[in-house]
Amino acid sequence: xxxxxxxxxxxxxxxxxxxxxxxxxxxxxxxxxxxxxxxxxxxxxxxxxxxxxxxxxxxxxxxxxxxxxxxxxxxxxxxxxxxxxxxxxxxxxxxxxxxxxxxxxxxxxxxxxxxxxxxxxxxxxxxxxxxxxxxxxxxxxxxxxxxxxxxxxxxxxxxxxxxxxxxxxxxxxxxxxxxxxxxxxxxxxxxxxxxxxxxxxxxxxxxxxxxxxxxxxxxxxxxxxxxxxxxxxxxxxxxxxxxxxxxxxxxxxxxxxxxxxxxxxxxxxxxxxxxxxxxxxxxxxxxxxxxxxxxxxxxxxxxxxxxxxxxxxxxxxxxxxxxxxxxxxxxxxxxxxxxxxxxxxxxxxxxxxxxxxxxxxxxxxxxxxxxxxxxxxxxxxxxxxxxxxxxxxxxxxxxxxxxxxxxxxxxxxxxxxxxxxxxxxx
Numbered sequence: 001x002x003x004x005x006x007x008x009x010x011x012x013x014x015x016x017x018x019x020x021x022x023x024x025x026x027x028x029x030x031x032x033x034x035x036x037x038x039x040x041x042x043x044x045x046x047x048x049x050x051x052x053x054x055x056x057x058x059x060x061x062x063x064x065x066x067x068x069x070x071x072x073x074x075x076x077x078x079x080x081x082x083x084x085x086x087x088x089x090x091x092x093x094x095x096x097x098x099x100x101x102x103x104x105x106x107x108x109x110x111x112x113x114x115x116x117x118x119x120x121x122x123x124x125x126x127x128x129x130x131x132x133x134x135x136x137x138x139x140x141x142x143x144x145x146x147x148x149x150x151x152x153x154x155x156x157x158x159x160x161x162x163x164x165x166x167x168x169x170x171x172x173x174x175x176x177x178x179x180x181x182x183x184x185x186x187x188x189x190x191x192x193x194x195x196x197x198x199x200x201x202x203x204x205x206x207x208x209x210x211x212x213x214x215x216x217x218x219x220x221x222x223x224x225x226x227x228x229x230x231x232x233x234x235x236x237x238x239x240x241x242x243x244x245x246x247x248x249x250x251x252x253x254x255x256x257x258x259x260x261x262x263x264x265x266x267x268x269x270x271x272x273x274x275x276x277x278x279x280x281x282x283x284x285x286x287x288x289x290x291x292x293x294x295x296x297x298x299x300x301x302x303x304x305x306x307x308x309x310x311x312x313x314x315x316x317x318x319x320x321x322x323x324x325x326x327x328x329x330x331x332x333x334x335x336x337x338x339x340x341x342x343x344x345x346x347x348x349x350x351x352x353x354x355x356x357x358x359x360x361x362x363x364x365x366x367x368x369x370x371x372x373x374x375x376x377x378x379x380x381x382x383x384x385x386x387x388x389x390x391x392x393x394x395x396x397x398x399x400x401x402x403x404x405x406x407x408x409x410x411x412x413x414x415x416x417x418x419x420x421x422x423x424x425x426x
Contacts, residue, residue: 027222036206038370052195067097156257206374256424261318266310346402
């Protein structure tokens with residue numbers, strides 16, 4: 001019997017990343033609009049972005065609650081009417097409020113663009129924040145909060161942000177049960193008036209665009225006046241907690257959560273592309289060192305990862321995993337072992353080639369289609385960057401050398417600067 005040998009298909013390096021540029025113009029009142037025309041289906045993606053995230057709020061939950069309440073009733077439509085119209089026109093509607101920005105995204109057939117813009121204007125600029133809907137929302141959010149407080153991974157991540165950025169910083173403070181009682185229609189209306197304004201808005205559109213898109217945008221959003229009296233939130237100092245190691249006791253849990261990391265640079269820094277590559281080697285993909293060691297060889301966890309994330313005022317890196325209580329310290333020791341190896345031993349060419357191919361492939365996925373292009377554009381635009389950021393990243397992926405990886409590991413992964421958060425049984 002002849003045994004067929006399985007041969008791995010050849011791997012070819014990606015020579016060049018080509019990114020479609022966004023076209024831009026301003027509405028009559030100065031609102032910036034970015035257009036990415038691509039795709040063959042009669043579908044559009046419309047995103048309204050406001051600098052109205054968590055960093056702007058003076059009360060916990062304010063930014064996210066204001067954003068969630070936008071679709072709960074307006075001057076001309078009740079909550080039920082808005083949702084019925086969104087369903088009738090097949091509009092997928094998503095709201096989000098993150099640490100720096102907030103807004104809404106809509107996906108729809110381009111033939112419905114005029115109705116979409118009418119509803120968007122109603123939702124964004126004419127909400128009424130009805131008290132009954134607000135009370136219902138806060139009760140629901142409180143229930144989810146109490147459920148999530150029983151999960152070690154959520155407790156660990158909340159404590160990580162508090163430790164890294166400080167308990168008084170909007171990036172760092174933790175939500176408390178009493179915070180759910182502080183939301184009122186008046187508080188939400190005041191926040192909305194300050195931050196959901198024309199001068200604080202950017203529009204990003206992608207897909208197969210309707211021919212009258214610019215004119216219709218001007219008709220619905222280009223004549224709105226701006227609120228020139230925005231009260232800016234004072235700058236918050238980034239001041240991490242003094243204690244580097246914190247354990248939160250959670251008796252009866254099956255696993256302990258581990259979060260190890262610190263504040264770091266963001267996308268504006270020239271070292272950021274190289275740091276992303278280092279992060280991938282350490283724990284940024286399934287074949288990473290942390291996965292091979294702690295999951296595959298030691299069998300201590302089902303999964304472990306490291307992440308580098310950018311925020312407007314900072315960035316952070318974090319290693320995340322959950323392990324059995326008896327293996328908690330052993331897993332932590334192995335994490336530090338892998339960091340020290342990156343600081344002292346050159347990465348082999350074969351390992352580096354795998355990471356380079358993986359990251360190059362991921363970059364291609366980031367620009368695969370009009371909606372992915374819009375997401376990637378926004379991810380750079382938020383930091384005042386353009387597609388040159390991605391070209392620099394692509395070039396660094398191709399050209400980074402082992403000695404540079406060692407230098408990056410020594411500069412940005414000083415073990416004495418890392419916070420170590422554990423949650424679970426003693």
